[in-house]
Amino acid sequence: MATPGAIQLAQRLRALREQAGLKQSELALIFTEDGRPVSSAAVSSWERPKEPVMLPENRAEPYARLFTLAGAPRRMVPRDRLTPEQDTRRREILDGLRDLMDEARGGPAPADVARAAQYRSWFFADGGPVVIVIPDAGESAVGPLAAETHPNFTALHRYADLDALFELHGHIRAENDPSLPVTFKPASMVVADDLSSHLVLIGGIGWNPVTRRLLRLLERLPVRQFESETLKSGDLFAVGHGAEERVFEPVWSQTDGEAHRELEEDVGLLARVINPFNSSRTLTLCNGIHSRGVLGAVRALTDAQVREANEAFLARRFPKGEFGMLVRVPVFHGQALSPDFLIPENILFAWPDAPAQRRERG
Known part of the structure; x- marks a missing residue:
């Protein structure tokens, strides 16, 4: 109210x-x-x-x-x-x-909280449009209801990261005027006109080729995602090259064998930059090694318990509005927990790395 x-x-x-x-x-x-x-x-x-x-x-x-x-x-x-x-x-x-x-x-309000009012990450004052790109699920992950010939055909059964999509789509609709055009579509159906919108990419390179291509275009963002022989269930993140390279991996429970281990911590990528196809729009990446990392990246700015403090952190730390962060996403009984940016251990990597300078209100 x-x-x-x-x-x-x-x-x-x-x-x-x-x-x-x-x-x-x-x-x-x-x-x-x-x-x-x-x-x-x-x-x-x-x-x-x-x-x-x-x-x-x-x-x-x-x-x-x-x-x-x-x-x-x-x-x-x-x-x-x-x-x-x-x-x-x-x-x-x-x-x-x-x-x-x-x-x-x-x-x-403190200065950083006041600045957070203009840093409402999912509020689009220019009226949009906003296009959310979701991954097509791999063939092995598609169930029978994805078949159009099935009497109970449900189109969403074709796609991955639905938890993240459901969370984010509803939040963007709630944050903005009802007239704001907000659509979502699978990567396989993205057309050239979609790329000039406020673009939101959900999911990693494995199932989202749009994310794969745009990560290659964003040379300023020093984070890459790659397939690894050591991890079949997701794609790892790395920063740097050669001897300076840092690879970020998930954390598993200690069990007797790989078949019985559980995911305890995933890694999420949350980034916001200028859209390389339209400088008046934004490009936001909500990515992860696994689906829990993707959901954690989304919930960092949608979960009512942490989003206000996290927005204030972004406003203070990245006053120019562009940023990229690899964040630790705890997993408890299979559920992704929303990362709190005020806990230093949750920020695995941040770009740009220069400390933010406070500016007076003029």
Whole structure:
């Protein structure tokens, strides 16, 4: 349920827009022309009277700057072109918006938590579209219900990593405006137009050829996944080359033989970069050695018990928005546990490795 502060913030945003005589679509266009792509659906979600979506932190200053101007502004004016009186008014509006945002969160927030508001990883302010690519299951994993001739044919029986898909698809739908286009399709049915969307790849190279190809394209991300003769059930991750190479393997229970061992820890890859096919969209990898690693990578930012702290960690650690992490995914009685990024042992590798610098709110 929305807090009183969240409702007041939505009312304030609507009042600012209406005072300027702008429609939601016109405001969205002004932001987009200023290099901050946003859809009218996103503007509507920030203003709706019931269950409004929190205004991202990085949108507050442009809002204040735009509505500093008298009349009905039709474009964004750079801050250095504001008069002293206009800049004073800008700061007043901005302080008021931030106070309401603090109230909406339940009180003043630490800097890293405040930044996490703009780092809601599965909120797409530009209106999408979002395409989730899932693996086709191998022939040995496909059951009889996958056959179209079966009277109880179920298409999802053809695909793998369904736990991760179910978790993520529902979360993205809940995080965004209902009008956001969110689709999922198997790797075998991906077409060229899909690649220019916000692209989410679920699963590793074994069953998802789209993941295999894009990992080769992402040379900046220093993580590779490869088939190994020592592991038949999944594909390993490695960082570095030659003598400096580090290979990350799952952890198994100590048993009398391989047939009786159980998976105790898997490895997940969670990465977010600019989409190499469309620089205004993102590419997100939710990968793992096994399906538990894939699910752990997804649940790190969907599980209500850890996602807020994990988002704050990402906002603080990767302020530019691009990152790649190999994470430890504990497995208990066959169930993947959501990795907590605040436990240092859970971060096996992080890119980029330069420490994040704190920045003042301006």
